[in-house]
Amino acid sequence: MVDKAGVAEVDEVxxxxxxxxxxxxxxxxxxFGRKLDVLSITTTGHGHRRLLEWVRALGTPHRFGVEGTGAYGAGLTRYLRRQGMDVVEVIRPTRQTRRRAGGKNDAIDAEAAARAVQAGTVMGQAKSQDGPVEMIRTLRLARRSAMKARTQAANQLHAVVVTAPQELRDRLRGLSLANLVATAARFRPGNVTTLEGAAKLALKSLAARYQQLAQEISALDQQIDRLAHQAAPDLMQIKGFGVDTAAALLVAAGDNPKRLRSEASFAHMCGVAPMPASSGKTNRNRLNRGGSREANRALYMLAINRLSYDPRARAYAARRTAEGKTRAEIVRCLKRYLATCGFGTFSGRSRRA
Structure with missing residues (x-):
């Protein structure tokens, strides 16, 4: 639209x-790509409302390109989606882009994001982060840290036993971890006046910490299992897709997996899409180091397990080995196939797994 003075009016922002x-x-x-204004807002509800009011004062909001929709921009993304706005995730500018832009600051990065939205490049539909999958992601963060802390407590238990007085060491050194924790938790060292008393108090403290973390992990596992069955009941019915594997794939896909255009895009997100590495007469694919490493690890373990019990997977491996494929290449092919099976349960285009 053009006004009487010949200046194009703003229809979309x-x-x-x-x-x-x-x-x-x-x-x-x-x-038309003309820069209209710059605004800085706080990361609060008031700041989010101020941003939308500012945009509407400039024209009709068309699309928002947000960097870090799963991190710093998660709250803003949820707010804009609730208001019916079209939000896409924009990748941060590369060094080459920043050199062309003449440097780096927040306004330059924001303008680069806006121009990426306008050009339709380096962006994808943002995860909604408002359903059971986001709950799973949050609980898995807590579970992962609890697992690390429990492992550390177990290692420290064994370390204290190694340096304990000889009589106490002989009593504990042959115990399994479970028996060591149970025995140490029953110690009553009282006031510490000897080296043995100090060792018992340290062991009791570490054992109590281990037990508390084990209970915490068990409670988190129950909630994650319930949410995983709620989010993807069909996926949980496929043999081999346990809670940990399913949760990793669900977190990679998000609460709105239909934003993924195809099974190939999901495979790329999981880091199992083939990466061409051919040259001359050599025709091969190499390891894909991109995508979600958690989802990649889950698919790797699933592929290894399939090779141990599934006749179809074994027959496939034998056939590909005869063709000259290495075991690593065969596992990569299986991971790609299993990613397709997982994606089928999200999109409704199921494939036999």
Whole structure:
């Protein structure tokens, strides 16, 4: 639309947002790519409302490109989606892009995000992060840290036994971890006046910590199992897809897996899409180091297990080995196939697993 003075009016506003812990910086462009304004907001509910009011004052909001929709921009992304806005995730600018832009600051990064939205490049639909999968992701963070802390407590238990007085060491050194924890938890060292008393108190403290962390992990596992069955009941019915494997794939896909255009895009997200590494007469694919490493690890363990019990997987491996494929290449092919099976349960285009 053009006014009487010959100046094009603003019909649509595209916004790029550079996100941080305390402050977000937004740059607005019109439908012709002209820079309209820059705004800095706090990462609060008031700041989110102020951003939307600012955009509506400039014109009709068309699309928002947000960096870090799963991290610093998660709260803003949820707010904008609840308001019916179209939000896409924009990859942070590369060094080459920043050199062309003349440097780096928050406004430059936000403008680069806005221009990426306008060009339709380096962006994808943001995860909704408002359902059971986001709950699973949050609980798995707590579970992962609890697992690490429990392992550390177990290692320290064994270390204290190694340096304990000889009589106490002879009593404990042959015990399994479970028996060591149970025995140490029953110690009554009282006031510490000897080296043996200090060792018993340390062991009792570590054993109590181990037991508490074990209970915490068990409680988290129960909740994750319930949410995984709620989010993807069909996936949980496939043999081999346990809670840990399913949770990793669900977190990679998000609460709105239909945003993924195809099974190939999901495979790429899991880091199992083939990466061409051919040259001359050599025709091969190499290891894909991209994508979610958690999902990649889950698919790897699933593929290894399939090779141990599934006749179809064994027959496939034998056939590919005869063709000259290495075991690593065969496992990569199986991971790609299993990612397809998992994606089928999200999209409704199921494939036999």
């Amino acid at each position: 595209l916004v790029g947002i550079d996100t941080h812990v305390d402050v977000h910086v937004a740059v607005a462009l019109d439908q």
